[in-house]
Every structure is written in structure tokens, then in C-alpha cells.
Amino acid sequence: MAHNNWTTANIPDQTGKNILITGANSGLGLQAAIALSGKGANVIMAVRSLEKGKEAVARIKSIHPNAMLDLMKIDLSDLDSIRQFSEVFHAKYTSLNVLINNAGVMAIPKRETTKQGFEMQFGTNHLGHFALTGLLLDLIKKTPGARVVTQSSGLHKGINAIQFEDINWEKSYTKWKAYAQSKLANLLFTYELDRQFKNHNINAIATVAHPGFAETNLQRYSGFVVKYLANKLLAQSAEMGSLPIVRAATDESSKGGEYYGPTKMGEMRGYPELVKSNEASYDKEAAKKLWEVSEKLTGIHYEF
Numbered sequence: 001m002a003h004n005n006w007t008t009a010n011i012p013d014q015t016g017k018n019i020l021i022t023g024a025n026s027g028l029g030l031q032a033a034i035a036l037s038g039k040g041a042n043v044i045m046a047v048r049s050l051e052k053g054k055e056a057v058a059r060i061k062s063i064h065p066n067a068m069l070d071l072m073k074i075d076l077s078d079l080d081s082i083r084q085f086s087e088v089f090h091a092k093y094t095s096l097n098v099l100i101n102n103a104g105v106m107a108i109p110k111r112e113t114t115k116q117g118f119e120m121q122f123g124t125n126h127l128g129h130f131a132l133t134g135l136l137l138d139l140i141k142k143t144p145g146a147r148v149v150t151q152s153s154g155l156h157k158g159i160n161a162i163q164f165e166d167i168n169w170e171k172s173y174t175k176w177k178a179y180a181q182s183k184l185a186n187l188l189f190t191y192e193l194d195r196q197f198k199n200h201n202i203n204a205i206a207t208v209a210h211p212g213f214a215e216t217n218l219q220r221y222s223g224f225v226v227k228y229l230a231n232k233l234l235a236q237s238a239e240m241g242s243l244p245i246v247r248a249a250t251d252e253s254s255k256g257g258e259y260y261g262p263t264k265m266g267e268m269r270g271y272p273e274l275v276k277s278n279e280a281s282y283d284k285e286a287a288k289k290l291w292e293v294s295e296k297l298t299g300i301h302y303e304f
Contacts, residue, residue, distance in 0.1 A: 023103025025053045040068075048075050090139070093139065212270065
């Protein structure tokens with residue numbers, strides 16, 4: 001292994017930091033929780049199922065007996081749940097060093113909607129995290145050097161623009177394009193959030209990552225070829241897949257507005273490096289429009 005391959009050994013000491021991870025009970029989120037709690041962070045594990053969350057806590061404790069973990073319930077497909085989570089979080093914490101927007105759903109076969117009626121992938125992957133970040137923004141702003149890290153996907157390249165005229169896929173639904181749109185939205189959101197931090201002289205940054213092709217339960221809707229054959233032949237482990245988002249969350253050299261991912265086999269495998277997202281993700285006008293639409297849909301307005 002080359003000496004410059006970034007691994008969990010490169011994570012700086014995280015003692016004293018509050019790190020919130022959505023979807024921390026399995027897959028990439030669980031691996032990130034293992035890595036960051038092992039470096040001394042207080043990891044708040046935001047999960048939809050407390051039962052599965054307790055199993056994840058037990059697993060982490062078996063690896064790091066002294067891990068500081070706080071299990072909290074959230075359903076990112078329900079704005080009411082997100083608001084309730086924010087209220088409980090504010091009652092417990094006065095600072096938030098790192099928010100890792102990791103949870104997500106992928107390639108749902110038939111169009112489903114969130115509690116508030118948004119297409120499930122757009123509503124969960126983007127709007128849910130947009131709402132959560134907005135509700136926690138006051139804590140982020142008051143925590144020097146805070147960062148917001150969002151999990152995107154290399155599959156964002158499957159679409160070249162946000163479909164504003166039918167953003168919830170009510171006219172027609174294609175599972176992979178809907179997923180791609182949600183992941184493009186993650187990138188547009190991150191880049192705009194980082195610009196807003198800089199424009200308002202806020203001591204915080206926003207970064208984004210993608211895991212490459214990692215074997216996780218996200219692929220349960222992907223069909224036999226992806227779920228079984230491709231996973232066995234091409235996918236890297238969830239542990240390797242978690243490295244980009246962990247690097248995005250902890251690399252002290254990051255300036256914000258950066259995108260981390262693997263670089264081998266068409267960005268499907270390998271150690272995390274800085275990579276480029278598609279041209280559409282850097283469209284500042286599209287980012288502003290998405291921001292306005294997201295504030296309107298969620299009813300949550302950011303106060304920088």
C-alpha cells in the first residue's frame with residue numbers, strides 16, 4: 001500500500017467534538033461512526049429504527065468499549081420527525097462540530113412519497129437533509145470550524161439538470177433518474193451552502209463525498225445483477241466506501257466546497273481523493289433556484 005493512501009489512520013484526534021451522523025446504524029454511516037468514535041468523538045447516531053440503532057451501538061462498543069455514542073430517532077422522510085429531532089437535539093447540545101448527512105434511499109422500483117408528499121428519493125436524500133441542516137444551522141454557526149458533510153453518489157452523473165418542471169416525478173418516474181436527481185441536488189446544496197458560509201464570513205465549511213461502488217443495503221432495490229453479481233465482482237467494502245465521507249468530515253486541509261471520492265475503476269473503487277462532479281453540479285443559478293424551491297417545499301428558511 002502506498003504511503004499516501006488516506007485511511008482511518010489519517011483521521012486527526014476528534015476528542016471533544018460532537019459529530020452527528022444520519023443513517024448511522026448500517027452501511028457507510030455505521031462505518032463512519034466506528035471510525036470517528038474510535039478517534040474520541042461524541043457520535044450522535046441519528047437513525048430511523050431505534051432497535052437497529054441499539055444493535056449498531058453494541059457493535060461499535062465491541063470494537064471501541066469507551067466509545068461515546070448518543071442514539072437518537074429521526075425519519076428523514078417526515079419533516080415533523082426532523083423538527084422533533086431538532087428540538088430534542090437543541091435541548092441536549094449547544095454545539096455541533098460536524099453534521100454528516102449520510103442517510104438515503106436508492107432506486108425505489110415504484111414511485112413512493114414522503115409523509116409530506118415529496119418523491120421519496122428527492123424528499124429523503126435532499127429535502128430531509130436540507131431541512132435538518134437548516135434547523136441545526138444556529139448550532140453550526142456558533143461552533144468554530146464546524147462543517148456540514150453530505151453523501152452524494154457518482155450516479156449523480158446520470159442526469160444533467162434538476163427537473164424543476166416536475167421535481168417530484170409526478171408525470172413520469174424512472175427510479176435511477178430520480179435517484180440521480182437527488183444526488184445532484186446534494187452537490188448543488190453543498191456547493192451553495194459553502195458559498196453562503198464564505199459570503200457571510202461564517203467560520204464553517206461544507207464538503208461532499210461519494211463512496212464509489214460500495215456493498216451496502218442501499219442496493220436492495222437494484223435487482224439481481226447489481227445486488228448479487230456486481231457486488232461480488234466489483235464492489236468494495238462498506239468500510240472502504242465510508243472513507244471519502246470520513247475524509248470530507250475530518251481532513252484539516254479542506255477549504256470547503258470540495259468533493260471526495262475514490263479514483264480507481266471509474267471512481268468505483270480505491271482510496272479517497274479530491275474528485276470532480278459533473279458540470280451541472282457547479283451551476284450557481286440552478287443551485288440558487290434549488291435552494292429557493294427547497295425552502296418553499298420544507299418551510300425552513302436559513303438564517304445566515
